[in-house]
Amino acid sequence: MKGNYVNYFFVLPAILYVIVLVFLPTVEVVYLSFTNPHGKFTLSNYEALPYFGLTHSIIDTAIVVTGALVLQLIIGLGVASLLTRAFYGKKALYVLSIIPLGIATVVAAVDFHYIFSPVGGFANSILKGIGVTPINWYSNQYLEMLTVIIADSWRNSPIFTLLMIAGYSSIPRDLYNAAAIDGAGIVRRFFNVTLPNIKRYIVIALIIRGVSEFNIFALPLIMIGYNPPLLTTLTYEFYSTTVTLYYSYAAATVLLAFIIGFIIIVLKIGGGRR
Amino acid sequence: MRWGYIAIIILVMFFLYPIYVLFLVSFVPPQYTVDRLYPDQIPVALTLHNIIHAIENAELTGALDKSLIVATIVGILALVLGIPAAYGLSKLEEKVATLITTLLFVVNMMPAIVIAIPIAADFIKIGLFDSALGLALAQELVVLPISTFILLGSFQSIPRDLENQARVDGAGIFRALFDTILPVAREGIIATFLLAWMTSWDEFTYAILISPIKPTLPVHIYLYTTRGSIIDASAFSLLLTLPVLALTLGLQKYLRGEYLGGGIKA
Structure with a gap:
């Protein structure tokens, strides 16, 4: 058992690194958010946030997170279930479905900016081509958030897809055959056989992607700027415009609280461990 | 299957x-x-003029250099921290190992923007702000969990006897690691380096907060779009995309749901 200590020693650098660069900064942010520049305890940083659009940014963040997760779940389940069948070009569909992962988020943002731009936008050019009135995608905040949701889902659906593929491949084929013999249709089979079996993969995907959705930053910053505000862009706006750095600590803490809340909720609904 | 084909075409x-x-x-x-x-x-x-115009831009070289240097440091750090961690984890009791991998994945859950602000403030004090090393240290947080996990996977697939044999032959623990384990795990090590490299190459949040003055390529693209030079931005985007696209296709084997799920066993 003497060797055991050596093994801890090997893991130590990684753990120390994580403590110094994640845990200490996180504690620092939460602590500083409750102080003023003179180091005294105060709630004024939080009290100021609503005047800068905190409520608005919380609602918007919730909309974007929900929309993006639903869309990505649909895409991921769709691709994974198609890939369970045999058809010509199956491998090509798989490769295509993970290609967006190879496009940097910044590039995706610039790209979708071209697509949804009111002038010179490719989406409107298509709409006009099929005889539909073009839309000004930046005319109201919900459409703007929709463009962010679509862009984000395009870029990040591969992560859902890969996890759903792992989920599907964990289901014994016999279960399907048995269900089919019992006369269960496609919909019944999905809810009674597929869903219970891939539930834990969905929970994992929702946690991984959900947390990243709360942190969505480059896409909204490039596509829609600071308005409508999300929690991340609001935090960054405080940081970069230096109203006071302490507001950005408070906004960051709010974001953190929402993420922790989200993880707890998903784990509870998903049935927790096992 | 008809609906299936319609779905395939839409996707x-x-x-x-x-x-x-x-x-x-x-x-x-x-x-x-x-x-x-x-x-x-x-x-x-068709024209190459857009691309040539962007490449002739003097600011490009600086950003490209910075991106290359930072990505390479991130790749090296992923191995320097990841290899010992994965090696240790592969030999620890499963309960302890799971606890530590979970801890590493919790790191990924912490919002980059939350961590980056105090890190930026601290880096200013110790002179790492805007430096390649400082940015690499921060970006490493994004890749460390998945790096450790991929390395752990490839170490676990090596038969125990191989190392035991080396130890019996009189090799110390480090000799055994370097001479027996690492060569066998070569493929996983290369994949880890490349994945870390490309994650850093694409990373934006830490980059804009910790290195805004001498920016990397992604931040540079952002600055271009805010200035309205969208043609240059798209040419840069292409430049940024090509290596990563190639790596993504080359590394398909390692882009697996099991790795992404990592330590979380929901």
Whole structure:
């Protein structure tokens, strides 16, 4: 058992690194958010946030997170279930479905900016081509958030897809055959056989992607700027415009609280461990 | 299967179209694309002028250098921290190992923007702000969990006897690691380096907060779009995309749901 200590020693650098660069900064942010520049305890940083659009940014963040997760779940389940069948070009569909992962988020943002731009936008050019009135995608905040949701889902659906593929491949084929013999249709089979079996993969995907959705930053910053505000862009706006750095600590803490809340909720609904 | 084919066609168009648009904006003269109210969907004329114009830009070299240096440091750090961690984990009791991998994955859950602000403030004090090393240290947080996990996977697939044999032959623990284990795990090590490299190459949040003055390529693209030079931005985007696209296709084997799920066993 003497060797055991050596093994801890090997893991130590990684753990120390994580403590110094994640845990200490996180504690620092939460602590500083409750102080003023003179180091005294105060709630004024939080009290100021609503005047800068905190409520608005919380609602918007919730909309974007929900929309993006639903869309990505649909895409991921769709691709994974198609890939369970045999058809010509199956491998090509798989490769295509993970290609967006190879496009940097910044590039995706610039790209979708071209697509949804009111002038010179490719989406409107298509709409006009099929005889539909073009839309000004930046005319109201919900459409703007929709463009962010679509862009984000395009870029990040591969992560859902890969996890759903792992989920599907964990289901014994016999279960399907048995269900089919019992006369269960496609919909019944999905809810009674597929869903219970891939539930834990969905929970994992929702946690991984959900947390990243709360942190969505480059896409909204490039596509829609600071308005409508999300929690991340609001935090960054405080940081970069230096109203006071302490507001950005408070906004960051709010974001953190929402993420922790989200993880707890998903784990509870998903049935927790096992 | 008919609905299946319709779904496949819709999905293929959804995945391909944005890439096609990027191609159009990069290689078609702007008067047919972004300068037009309704851009042409087919390439009526092709030009290399957009790309050449962007490459001739003097600011590009600085950003490219910075991106290359930072990405390489991140790749090396992933191995320097990841290899010992994965080796240790592969030999620890499963309960303890799971606890530690979970801890590493919790790191990924912490919002980059939350961590980056105090890190930026601390880096200013110790002179790491805006430096390649400072940025690499921060970006490493994004890749460390998955790096450790991939390495752990490839170490676990090595038969225990191989190392035991080396130890019996009188090799110390480090000799055994370097001479027996690492050569066998070569493939996983290369994959880890490349994944870390490309994650850093694409990373934006830490980059803009910790290295805003001498920016990396992604931040540079952002600055271009805010200034309105979108043709240059798209040419840069293409430059940024090509290596990563190649790596993504090359590393498919390692882009697996099991790795992404990592330590979380929900």
